[in-house]
Amino acid sequence: MAIKTFKEIINDKGYRISSKDRTIFEEGKLQSFFGFTDSDMIEFILYDVNDNQLPQGDFGELIRYIPMNSENIKDYFLVADGTTFQAFNFPSEYFIDAERLINEAGYDNGIFKTQVTLLNKRVGYESPNEKLWIKEISPSRTEVKLLPLRNDIADKTDLLERFGVMVDGSDFREDIIPYIPEFIESITPTTIDSFIKNIYTKKWYNKMLVEFGISGFDILMTKLHSKFREAMFNEFSNRFSSINSNMYGNPKPSKPSLKFSVDDVLLAANRIMIECIEEYLPKRAIQTESEVDKVYDESFDKVGTILQRRESDVVINPKPALVNVTKKKVDTADNPWTKNWELEELIKAEIPKDLAVPKFSSPNPIKSTKKDLVNTITTAPTNNNTLQNANSYAVGGGGGGSDS
DSSP states (O other), X not given: OOOXXXXXEETTEEESSOHHHHHHHOSSXXXXXXXXXXXXXXXXXXXXXXXXXXXXXXXXXXXXXXXXXXXXXXXXXXXXXXXXXXXXXXXXXXXXXXXXXXXXXXXXXXXXXXXXXXXXXXXXXXXXXXXXXXXXXXTTSSOEEEEEOOSTTGXXXXXXXXXXXXXXXXXXXXXXXXXXXXXXXXXXXXXXXXXXXXXXXXXXXXXXXXXXXXXXXHHHXXXXXXXXXXXXXXXXXXXXXXTTSTTTTSBOSSOOOSEEOHHHHHHHHHHHHHHHHHHHSOOOOOOOSXXXXXXXXXXXXXXXXXXXXXXXXXXXXXXXXXXXXXXXXXXXXXXXXXHHHHHHHHHHHHSOTTOOOOOOSSSSOOOOOOOOSSOOOXXXXXXXXXXXXXXXXXXXXXXXXXXX
């Protein structure tokens, strides 16, 4: 294996970046697994005995990339167990068919050195139209600004979509899927049984078994869990996972989304669990309509003998109940409307009730607007004596009046 391109080799791992520079980039560790998605690929470089890089294929490429998928992964790996999702365990070593890679490169006989690298594609790779280019390097040389290559061919690839996932800080599907098996294996029939008893109490648990007619809860949970694991495998291997669908277990025609999150895993798990419960949980016989029973019931004729009446000569005269009611005086000191109303009631109380109401000879007489120069006041005769008092007022001048 040619090692000239590696800066350092530690524990069978080759590093193309020096240890000084790796302290900047390797602030965190993200374990990667190979063979889960179609974006994984093999990087193959071929050398002669003198470490000269050899061209490969019809176009003479010095570096060849072989994309992996569920169909061709067994063509390049001698032992493929553990490189697929259903194994639920991950291999520490991969056995690659180097002879096949050399033959596909166009060579049959000779002494060669090979360099094989397993890549998890995230954003860009060695392709003329799927690369990122460095726009700016920070003065401290610890940060770089990357931008995707833009042209008609690059815009038709998934480069921009992958770049958007990286910039947004979201998770790639390839980074979440390797941890899903551990999540699935943590759900067992025993954990389900304990969870129900702790949340809903054992009394509710026993009542549920009676109402649904469940004879063996452990058997039910085993069937449910087995179907749940199978459907989850289909969901995250891009297959139809709805257990009631006619396409269940068949590959989906479209590619899965590049972006994925823990919330998406929980939503898919909840949906599949609900479908499994509806499929395997016995159905209760619920009566939704009322029914009339027309059968003769003998107990109706015995009502007269069962219900009887008894009388007694003792008469009990209960005393009327006395209830003391205290009326609360309403404070009207600050209410002007209440004061006016009380004043009107006092005025009405002072008016004699037997006082005759005067009547006019002609209703609604017309008032005169003409002013008289002489006003005469006549007093009615009293005690058979006639007394006339005439006061005359002259307009203008200062004459005195006369009395007779």
